[in-house]
Amino acid sequence: MADDNKRRLQPVERRTFLRYGLIGSVSAGLGGFALSALGFLWPRPGDELTGEVPIGPAAEIAAEIDADRAPYRVPEGGLSIVRWDPGNAAAERNYGPDHAFDGGVGLMALFTQACPHLGCAVPWCQSSQWFECPCHGSRYNRYGEWTGGPAPRGLDRYASFIEDGLFVVDFGNLITGPARTANALEQSPEGPSCVDA
Ligand code: FES
Incomplete structure (x- = not known):
């Protein structure tokens, strides 16, 4: 019968679920770290301009x-x-x-x-x-x-x-940019902000 041929979905055991979850989070963390390290190595605008x-x-x-x-x-x-x-x-x-x-x-x-x-x-x-x-x-x-x-x-x-x-x-x-206390311009915002505070 067709139903007999269907592969039954088995519930994932809690221990297996936790193991794969842990592996997934560690991999995601390492991936994020590798990407940010690559970001530092990657040429940025300005790197090619010298002198x-x-x-x-x-x-x-x-x-x-x-x-x-x-x-x-x-x-x-x-x-x-x-x-x-x-x-x-x-x-x-x-x-x-x-x-x-x-x-x-x-x-x-x-x-x-x-x-x-x-x-x-x-x-x-x-x-x-x-x-x-x-x-x-x-x-x-x-x-x-x-x-x-x-x-x-x-x-x-x-x-x-x-x-x-x-x-x-x-x-x-x-x-290096000026200290937080520098405020030579004393400029207040002149209209609505573009980003949330
Ligand atoms: S990168 Fe965090 S405020 Fe600009």
């Missing part, structure tokens, strides 16, 4: 940032270029030595490809005018200064300068 790289005319980059009310992106370098104000005494003291300014044009090259918390890319939020990390909710103002969340500091950035009108980023000099 001093001219990005473009500083005045044009600044004008584009103003027009878009958004950072000028350099994806191959993992960069978000923002304007900063050399006329702000605290900003000049904190950032003047390592970040480009020429007359009224100040630019800084924030490394937004890796959040200082656990390394997620940190996109720009147009409505709040802040950088907001989608992974655990760290936030940074337009200068990349920490404003909230679990990150231990502000966004890292590359040293930069302006030469012959060109904005140049020094990919050989990655600067």
Whole structure:
């Protein structure tokens, strides 16, 4: 009879179930560990850029940032270029030595490809005018200064300068982000946040 030929499904023994469950969780854990280790070894944006790289005319980059009310992106370098104000005494003291300014044009090259918390890319939020990390909710103002969340500091950035009108980023000099207490910009969010707190 057809029913006799059907393979009977046997209930899985509790001990067998527990054994396979344990093997599954250990394998998943090891797999996750291997993937994160590979992530560290895998080339990231910016890894292929070395030395001093001219990005473009500083005045044009600044004008584009103003027009878009958004950072000028350099994806191959993992960069978000923002304007900063050399006329702000605290900003000049904190950032003047390592970040480009020429007359009224100040630019800084924030490394937004890796959040200082656990390394997620940190996109720009147009409505709040802040950088907001989608992974655990760290936030940074337009200068990349920490404003909230679990990150231990502000966004890292590359040293930069302006030469012959060109904005140049020094990919050989990655600067650790400013301490949590740095708040030269004193910028409140300018609209709704893009990520949950
Ligand atoms: S990786 Fe950005 S907040 Fe955790």
